[in-house]
Amino acid sequence: MAHGAGGKASRRLVEGLFAPLLYPGSQExxxxxxxxxxxxxxxxxxxxxxxxxPLRFPGGSIGELAINGTMNDLAVSGAKGVAIxxxxxxxxxxAASVLEAEVRAxxxxxxxxxxVIAGGDTKVxxxxxxxxxxxxxxxxxxxxxxxxxxxxxxxxxxKILLSGPIGDHGITILLARGDLDFEADLCSDTRSVLPLVExxxxxxxxxxxxxxxxxxxxxxTALNELARDSGLGIExxxxxxxxxxxxxxxxxxxxxxxxxxxNEGQFLAIVSSEYADIALNALQQTAGGEExxxxxxxQVEPANAxxxxxxxxxxxxVDMLVGDPLPRIC
Amino acid sequence: MAHGAGGKASRRLVEGLFAPLLYPGSQExxxxxxxxxxxxxxxxxxxxxxxxxPLRFPGGSIGELAINGTMNDLAVSGAKGVAIxxxxxxxxxxAASVLEAEVRAxxxxxxxxxxVIAGGDTKVxxxxxxxxxxxxxxxxxxxxxxxxxxxxxxxxxxKILLSGPIGDHGITILLARGDLDFEADLCSDTRSVLPLVExxxxxxxxxxxxxxxxxxxxxxTALNELARDSGLGIExxxxxxxxxxxxxxxxxxxxxxxxxxxNEGQFLAIVSSEYADIALNALQQTAGGEExxxxxxxQVEPANAxxxxxxxxxxxxVDMLVGDPLPRIC
Numbered sequence: 001m002a003h004g005a006g007g008k009a010s011r012r013l014v015e016g017l018f019a020p021l022l023y024p025g026s027q028e029x030x031x032x033x034x035x036x037x038x039x040x041x042x043x044x045x046x047x048x049x050x051x052x053x054p055l056r057f058p059g060g061s062i063g064e065l066a067i068n069g070t071m072n073d074l075a076v077s078g079a080k081g082v083a084i085x086x087x088x089x090x091x092x093x094x095a096a097s098v099l100e101a102e103v104r105a106x107x108x109x110x111x112x113x114x115x116v117i118a119g120g121d122t123k124v125x126x127x128x129x130x131x132x133x134x135x136x137x138x139x140x141x142x143x144x145x146x147x148x149x150x151x152x153x154x155x156x157x158x159k160i161l162l163s164g165p166i167g168d169h170g171i172t173i174l175l176a177r178g179d180l181d182f183e184a185d186l187c188s189d190t191r192s193v194l195p196l197v198e199x200x201x202x203x204x205x206x207x208x209x210x211x212x213x214x215x216x217x218x219x220x221t222a223l224n225e226l227a228r229d230s231g232l233g234i235e236x237x238x239x240x241x242x243x244x245x246x247x248x249x250x251x252x253x254x255x256x257x258x259x260x261x262x263n264e265g266q267f268l269a270i271v272s273s274e275y276a277d278i279a280l281n282a283l284q285q286t287a288g289g290e291e292x293x294x295x296x297x298x299q300v301e302p303a304n305a306x307x308x309x310x311x312x313x314x315x316x317x318v319d320m321l322v323g324d325p326l327p328r329i330c
Numbered sequence: 331m332a333h334g335a336g337g338k339a340s341r342r343l344v345e346g347l348f349a350p351l352l353y354p355g356s357q358e359x360x361x362x363x364x365x366x367x368x369x370x371x372x373x374x375x376x377x378x379x380x381x382x383x384p385l386r387f388p389g390g391s392i393g394e395l396a397i398n399g400t401m402n403d404l405a406v407s408g409a410k411g412v413a414i415x416x417x418x419x420x421x422x423x424x425a426a427s428v429l430e431a432e433v434r435a436x437x438x439x440x441x442x443x444x445x446v447i448a449g450g451d452t453k454v455x456x457x458x459x460x461x462x463x464x465x466x467x468x469x470x471x472x473x474x475x476x477x478x479x480x481x482x483x484x485x486x487x488x489k490i491l492l493s494g495p496i497g498d499h500g501i502t503i504l505l506a507r508g509d510l511d512f513e514a515d516l517c518s519d520t521r522s523v524l525p526l527v528e529x530x531x532x533x534x535x536x537x538x539x540x541x542x543x544x545x546x547x548x549x550x551t552a553l554n555e556l557a558r559d560s561g562l563g564i565e566x567x568x569x570x571x572x573x574x575x576x577x578x579x580x581x582x583x584x585x586x587x588x589x590x591x592x593n594e595g596q597f598l599a600i601v602s603s604e605y606a607d608i609a610l611n612a613l614q615q616t617a618g619g620e621e622x623x624x625x626x627x628x629q630v631e632p633a634n635a636x637x638x639x640x641x642x643x644x645x646x647x648v649d650m651l652v653g654d655p656l657p658r659i660c
Contacts, residue, residue: 001422004454013452017430021437022416022447034448038412039472041371045448047415047468051455082368085377085468086352089419092331100347107351117352118364118375122343124334125381125658129459138377138415138468142369328455 006216006262007321011225029151029229032212033077035143044079046070047138053328055098055132057176059168059187062135063102065264065330067109068192069215070139075194076211076267078149078201079141081113086120086137091130098132113192115139144198146205151229154209158298159276160234161269163196163283164189164291166219167247170261173329174250182253184246189265196289200269203282207275213267215330217321220259222268223306224320233303236296236318239311259308260321262329270298336546336592337651341555359481359559362542363407365473374409376400377468383658385428385462387506389498389517392465393432395594395660397439398522399545400469405524406541406597408479408531409471411443416450416467421460428462443522445469474528476535481559484539488628489606490564491599493526493613494519494621496549497577500591503659504580512583514576519595526619530599533612537605543597545660547651550589552598553636554650563633566626566648569641589638590651592659600628 002009014030033046050066071081086106090099110117118140168189175184193213200208210230214222219241223234236259243258251258265288271279276294283292302317309315332339344360363376380396401411416436420429440447448470498519505514523543530538540560544552549571553564566589573588581588595618601609606624613622632647639645 001454001456004420004452010452017426017433018450018452021430021433022440031449034413036413036446036448038373038470039371041369041373043368043371043373043470045413045415045468045470047377047417047449047466048451049417049419049453049466051419051453083364083366083375085375087377087379087466089379089381089464090334096347100351103347103351110352116366118366119361119377120348121378122334122340122348123379123381123464123658124331125461125464126331129461131455131459134419134453134455134464136377136379136417136466136468138375138466140368140373140375140470328453 001327002324005321005324007221031077031149032073033079035077042143044074044077044141044143046073047136048073049134049136050330051134051328052173052330053131054176057188058172060190061102061105063105064109065190066135066137067106067113068190069264069330070137071113071115072193072213074139074141075197076213078147079143080194081115081139081141083116083118084137084139085118086135088122089130089134090122090124091132092124092127094132113194144201147201147208149211151210151226154230154232154270154298156232156298156300157273158209158270159273159294160296161271161279161283162293162295163193163266163289165242165244166263166266167243167258167261169264170326170329171247171250174326182250184250186244186246189263191265193265193267196283196286199282199286200279204271204275204279207272207279208269209272210270211267215262215264218260218262219268220306220318221320227304227306231303233299233301234296234306235299236306236308238308240293240295242291242293256325259318264330331657332654335651335654335657337551361407361479362403363409365407372473374404374407374471374473376403377466378403379464379466380660381464381658382503382660383461384506387518388502390520391432391435393435394439395520396465396467397436397443398520399594399660400467401443401445402523402543404469404471405527406543408477409473410524411445411469411471413446413448414467414469415448416465418452419460419464420452420454421462422454422457424462443524474531477531477538479541481540481556484560484562484600484628486562486628486630487603488539488600489603489624490626491601491609491613492623492625493523493596493619495572495574496593496596497573497588497591499594500656500659501577501580504656512580514580516574516576519593521595523595523597526613526616529612529616530609534601534605534609537602537609538599539602540600541597545592545594548590548592549598550636550648551650557634557636561633563629563631564626564636565629566636566638568638570623570625572621572623586655589648594660
């Protein structure tokens with residue numbers, strides 16, 4: 001299960017098996033979407049599979065997640081999604097109303113994102129084989145002008161921005177499964193981050209070095225990947241990291257680190273220091289970005305690692321997610 | 331299960347649920363890949379999920395099928411695949427060697443097709459789900475110059491070409507499951523059809539009206555869709571349809587119609603009558619196209635239907651696949 005959790009084992013799988021066979025010789029860092037030249041035009045291209053359990057949860061559902069997840073991967077790569085393909089693997093006996101609800105959710109999310117469905121496919125597998133449905137979306141988009149997202153362009157002194165509170169999605173899913181005797185007034189943060197990315201691009205395009213949406217594996221995994229890809233150190237200020245009390249409480253009770261919990265509607269941006277205030281202001285002035293914060297900075301040390309300075313002045317190294325405390329959250 | 335079989339129920343699902351919600355107001359016939367304008371360039375875009383059981387079978391495996399299936403959808407839409415995304419849903423406990431074998435098969439198929447992997451995703455689900463692995467591929471491509479594939483351009487008198495013998499894939503999968511006390515020296519026909527499509531495009535581009543690869547639902551379903559989309563009738567000459575004896579024998583024993591059996595390395599082309607001989611010759615002169623045949627023609631009657639003239643001079647209407655005699659063949 002850990003190989004699907006988006007953390008250390010996932011990265012090992014990609015670096016140890018997929019990349020050597022599928023991209024022999026490539027030295028490019030891994031991004032959320034590839035930008036490639038097709039017929040003389042730059043196109044961004046990405047894909048994700050969704051196996052979230054349960055299919056519906058407070059604040060969203062698998063269909064909506066499948067659209068926004070792929071649109072967000074395009075957005076944080078510096079592109080605006082244009083078209084998407086959708087494929088379903090359906091479990092035999094799935095109620096038509098359940099499928100219809102998800103198609104409606106997708107349609108609504110697409111309209112909001114200003115993208116179209118280019119096509120898709122449906123397979124049906126026997127009872128017990130697919131938990132209702134799995135959805136895979138692939139998306140293509142056009143680069144936002146004036147932005148380049150590249151871990152290798154990150155420099156010591158750059159600032160780290162976060163678009164809003166962390167952990168809402170992962171903890172919401174955990175609670176929605178009903179395995180815990182614990183209730184909280186919490187919703188998934190699933191949404192399109194494109195309006196926030198566009199605001200950032202408009203105000204401080206040249207200052208943007210890198211972006212990522214911290215989904216599986218959370219903020220800690222995303223920033224550990226950046227630390228490794230850039231060879232630099234990341235310092236986070238714990239007290240600056242926005243978080244709802246319900247998330248903090250659930251994590252304390254369960255012994256989870258909120259920095260490892262998945263988000264579906266947030267993103268991290270590394271911005272050069274001279275643009276940092278403008279960037280933070282651009283996010284906070286955009287609807288949905290009011291809770292954005294500057295949560296730390298890039299340093300020379302500790303190289304390849306993420307250091308958290310706690311609210312009491314101590315510090316700790318936070319690794320990528322290891323294992324999978326919360327499987328099947330997207 | 332029938333909703334995933336690619337026949338009548340699948341079409342009802344698409345026309346009754348997906349299309350009205352996802353493409354409101356569209357009158358375009360459904361094609362294997364969408365051609366759309368992105369950043370000023372025409373791009374072909376398609377996706378397919380693969381849930382074939384077993385994962386490996388004589389002549390191929392799920393990984394190779396996932397690459398060729400998507401590249402073929404692009405090819406028969408009149409495009410050359412350029413880049414592909416791959417997402418895996420893996421079953422917990424899957425042997426690394428099984429995954430590695432499929433990644434190797436994909437790498438080999440990609441190299442042959444001259445395309446690259448743009449990215450992907452991996453999810454892991456619990457034991458008992460996903461039968462080892464499900465794979466979804468999405469592909470983008472550039473239009474082959476001088477070809478337009480459109481069911482509405484088909485005219486009475488046009489000829490129907492088929493690239494080679496039918497039914498090998500479906501019957502191979504059926505036998506590979508070992509449920510039948512029946513053996514045959516048969517391999518899946520899985521392969522890239524692009525070299526054949528390119529040969530056709532080079533020799534008779536303006537004569538090509540429509541192409542399709544008759545996968546799930548077979549030749550009968552693909553041509554019934556064409557009959558409906560064009561409002562015309564399709565006449566097939568049974569004795570012209572190439573078929574291996576093992577496929578004919580298995581179908582007779584099992585009461586299956588070979589016209590409903592899935593293929594993974596063949597395609598149908600509708601060509602205007604003045605180009606028909608040139609087109610057939612172009613296919614037969616290309617490696618892998620030696621067994622191509624002209625199998626019938628387009629007529630005014632029977633409108634919206636497919637009529638097969640049997641080898642004894644009788645005739646029968648062949649409908650789309652109804653139900654699913656062979657589930658999970660791709």
